[in-house]
Amino acid sequence: MTETVTSKDGTLISYLKVGEGPGIIILHGAMESAYSHIELARALSDSFTVYLPDRRGRGRSGPYGLDFSTQKEVEDLDALLSKTDSHFVMGVSAGAIVALNASLELKAIHKAIIFEPPLMTDNLISADWMDRYDREISAGKVAAALVTGMLGSQMGPPVLHRMPRWFLTAMTKLMMTLEGSSDGSDGPIPMKVLAPTLHYDVQLANEMEGKQKDLLSAIDINVLLLGGSLSPPYLKAAMDTLEKLIPNSRRVEFAGFHHGLTGNKNRGGHPETVASEIKSFLAQV
Incomplete structure (x- = not known):
């Protein structure tokens, strides 16, 4: 079921609703959309109502706006928390930056x-x-840009980083062709449509730099930290930082999995494994 909520600045945020029970909002990461975690939502749906927003700038949600910032996304989340009376939030990758900032600011x-x-x-x-x-x-060189983003963010298996750029660009063009011509307004959003959004997720990371210590150490709720053993070193270092600075945190690293762990199976995810850990965490008093 697709519904909408209006954020503080009037931007419309679209979201999927799956399951029944206490509400949990899942904020997707870069080059993702609401549908990127639909299988995780289904794995949680026997115990929770799961809300999957298209973060602004994607799908049926409104545009970023000229004054886009992390605060705007926190306000989007605040509106959704209020409408759904939810009290649990999961943030994945860039969405986790929003969740961390919101965890300090939003008492809900x-x-x-x-x-x-x-x-x-x-x-x-x-x-x-x-x-x-x-x-x-x-x-308009979308495939080339996506290769630049993949290499720059250190995503994909190490073997890809040893391949020539021209080959990676050709393979990316082929993958984009196989995705078809959908605009993502009613289903998964294709890479070519998502490509411009990466700029804004990198902006979130840049805004977070320099304020990590003060922000993270002030978070006073219980936090579950999840990661994969095969993720890039900088992401594992980030988890080390979170574990050290967030007072009431517990960390779980899944052996043999990478940064796509939380997503759908066709993207290398293992939603049932993640759902089991989430259920256990949220059941604790």
């Missing part, structure tokens, strides 16, 4: 699940590649 959140936010820690990664990405998007 009683527990949070955080999966591998892209924090700029220990100089293990930078966003210098974004200038090239933006130029390629502006020039």
Whole structure:
């Protein structure tokens, strides 16, 4: 079921609703949409009502706006929490940055699940590649931009990073062709439609840099930290930072899984495994 809520600035946020029980909102990550966690939602649906928003700028949700910031996404989440009377939030990757900021600001959140936010820690990664990405998007070179984003964010198996860029670009063009011509307004959003959104998720990571210590140490709710053993080093370092700074946190690392763990199976996810850990955490008093 698809519903909508209006954020503080008037932006319409569209979301899917699955299951019955206490509410949990799942904020997807970069190059994702509401449908990216539909299988996780179904795995949780016997115990929870799961709300899957298209974060602004995607799907049926409204645009980013000229004054886009992390605060805007926190306000979007606040509106959804209020409408659904939910008290649990899960943030995945860039969505986890929103969830962390919201956990400090929004008293409606009683527990949070955080999966591998892209924090700029220990100089293990930078966003210098974004200038090239933006130029390629502006020039309509979407496949080339997606390759730049994949390499810059250190995503994909290590073997891909040893392949020539021209080959990766050709393969990405083929994958985009196989996705078809859907605009994502009523289902999964294709890569070519999602591509421009990566700019804004990197903005979230940049805004988070420099305020991590003060923000994270002030979070006073129970937090479950989830990650995969095969994820890039900078994401594992981010989880180390979260575990050290968030007072009431517990960390679970899933052996043999990577950054796509929470997503649908066709993207390398294992939703049932993640759902089991979430249910156990949320059942604790």
